Amino acid sequence: MNVMRDVLASQAALAEKKAREEGKGREECWKTRFHIMPPAGWLNDPNGLCQYQGKYYFFFQYAPFSPYGGLKFWGLYTSEDLTDWSYQGIVLYPDSPWDCHGVYSGSAFTEDGELELFYTGNVKLEGDYDYIDKGREAYVLFTKSRDGENYSPKECLMGMEDYPRDYTCHIRDPKVWKEGDRYYMVLGGRKKNSQGAVLVYSSWDKKKWKYEKEITTSTPFGYMWECPDLFRLQGQQILSVSPQGVPRQEEAFQNLYASGYFFVEEDTGVEAETFREWDMGFDFYAPQTFRDDKGRRILAAWASVPDTEKEYGNPTTEQGWQHVLTTPRELRLEQGKIYQYPVSEIDSLRTEEIPVSQREDIWLEQPCFDLEIEEIDSEEWEIAIEEDCRFSYKNHRAVLEFTGTLGAGRKARRARIDQVKSLRILADTSLLEIYVNHGETVFTSRYYPNRKERQISLKNLSGKVRLFGL
Ligand code: FRU
Numbered sequence: 001m002n003v004m005r006d007v008l009a010s011q012a013a014l015a016e017k018k019a020r021e022e023g024k025g026r027e028e029c030w031k032t033r034f035h036i037m038p039p040a041g042w043l044n045d046p047n048g049l050c051q052y053q054g055k056y057y058f059f060f061q062y063a064p065f066s067p068y069g070g071l072k073f074w075g076l077y078t079s080e081d082l083t084d085w086s087y088q089g090i091v092l093y094p095d096s097p098w099d100c101h102g103v104y105s106g107s108a109f110t111e112d113g114e115l116e117l118f119y120t121g122n123v124k125l126e127g128d129y130d131y132i133d134k135g136r137e138a139y140v141l142f143t144k145s146r147d148g149e150n151y152s153p154k155e156c157l158m159g160m161e162d163y164p165r166d167y168t169c170h171i172r173d174p175k176v177w178k179e180g181d182r183y184y185m186v187l188g189g190r191k192k193n194s195q196g197a198v199l200v201y202s203s204w205d206k207k208k209w210k211y212e213k214e215i216t217t218s219t220p221f222g223y224m225w226e227c228p229d230l231f232r233l234q235g236q237q238i239l240s241v242s243p244q245g246v247p248r249q250e251e252a253f254q255n256l257y258a259s260g261y262f263f264v265e266e267d268t269g270v271e272a273e274t275f276r277e278w279d280m281g282f283d284f285y286a287p288q289t290f291r292d293d294k295g296r297r298i299l300a301a302w303a304s305v306p307d308t309e310k311e312y313g314n315p316t317t318e319q320g321w322q323h324v325l326t327t328p329r330e331l332r333l334e335q336g337k338i339y340q341y342p343v344s345e346i347d348s349l350r351t352e353e354i355p356v357s358q359r360e361d362i363w364l365e366q367p368c369f370d371l372e373i374e375e376i377d378s379e380e381w382e383i384a385i386e387e388d389c390r391f392s393y394k395n396h397r398a399v400l401e402f403t404g405t406l407g408a409g410r411k412a413r414r415a416r417i418d419q420v421k422s423l424r425i426l427a428d429t430s431l432l433e434i435y436v437n438h439g440e441t442v443f444t445s446r447y448y449p450n451r452k453e454r455q456i457s458l459k460n461l462s463g464k465v466r467l468f469g470l
Pocket of ligand 1: 104
């Protein structure tokens with residue numbers, strides 16, 4: 001019996017019931033239709049993404065008691081097709097001495113019919129600490145299931161004494177995979193000299209882990225790297241991280257914290273100059289990838305950035321919830337770059353095709369749409385969605401811009417793009433994902449129109465246009 005768990009479970013059940021009841025009779029025009037949102041309160045990172053017993057499992061960082069965050073749990077959604085998600089409840093509670101201040105991020109590994117979870121247990125000591133060098137403990141915890149519903153007692157696999165001495169207490173977010181007959185784990189960390197880095201461990205049995213090496217840049221690239229993921233795409237090793245502390249620039253690293261990837265050459269480090277950002281919009285962080293049984297490498301991210309509330313917000317907090325996950329995206333390596341394609345299952349959400357005239361504004365009776373433009377041949381153009389959102393291209397620069405209250409404080413994000421040949425805009429009620437050149441560059445952003453209808457206008461944008469309701 002775990003009293004802590006029972007208390008947390010009944011409080012969370014109450015919070016979710018309240019959210020369901022309040023949601024009912026109310027016009028919730030920002031509730032997403034095909035993007036994962038929290039049943040109540042707050043959501044952040046995608047965790048433990050995998051396919052298990054024929055279903056997709058998407059766990060997520062979940063703080064059910066408040067739309068502004070708080071104590072972290074793992075919630076779970078499952079789906080057969082990556083579009084229609086059903087909530088399965090809370091799977092991990094902060095109910096042990098190793099994770100009493102938060103069940104932090106981690107990953108899933110499936111083998112021999114088992115679903116195994118590796119995650120960070122966060123413990124904050126009481127006292128006068130800086131919580132960087134002292135006062136915080138981060139454990140690597142483990143639990144497994146044979147049915148996806150019942151999980152074994154938590155086991156602690158690593159603690160502070162297992163990490164290198166030149167690291168602060170900020171070490172977290174294990175991602176586990178297998179190569180040959182050996183298992184590997186990466187952890188993200190902050191070194192004592194305020195340099196972000198990744199720790200690599202190996203194991204023969206997934207229980208005893210041996211420190212192998214560190215991966216970082218020769219000069220610091222941010223002070224902390226969160227949510228690492230090391231995987232292969234057509235044989236090429238890729239390291240994805242979300243670095244904090246990279247100086248902001250006009251057309252790069254425009255968000256408070258960054259997120260992107262390095263190509264890793266065997267046995268050498270990684271270099272800051274080769275880092276590529278995953279997304280150029282306002283809302284993208286902490287992505288995680290997994291391989292499914294079709295052989296696809298699929299990425300999903302948190303459609304937000306931590307600590308940005310002073311710059312821009314999400315008025316869904318007034319309705320008791322905050323944040324969503326991005327559309328799952330298939331990654332493909334083409335000509336030395338990673339392209340992000342919305343998984344093809346999304347196409348099945350398309351309802352009727354809506355006729356488009358490029359001379360007149362397009363009026364949609366529903367908020368969700370999929371706009372595709374191929375063979376673009378103008379050098380300078382603009383798309384407006386509602387009055388106050390503009391996506392434009394001029395002098396090889398794409399700009400996503402909000403005015404008024406539509407972006408809830410979001411202003412502009414830019415990206416250098418040599419030539420724009422195609423565009424796809426996937427719009428959910430309160431989320432825009434703009435895929436340029438088949439996902440060569442992506443802009444992800446929340447937005448908050450106050451009505452169900454949408455008005456779209458294309459200015460000087462010639463090409464093959466197709467528009468679908470979703
Ligand atoms: C990233 C992150 C992770 C951590 C989790 C806690 O958004 O800070 O590093 O494990 O969120 O919710």
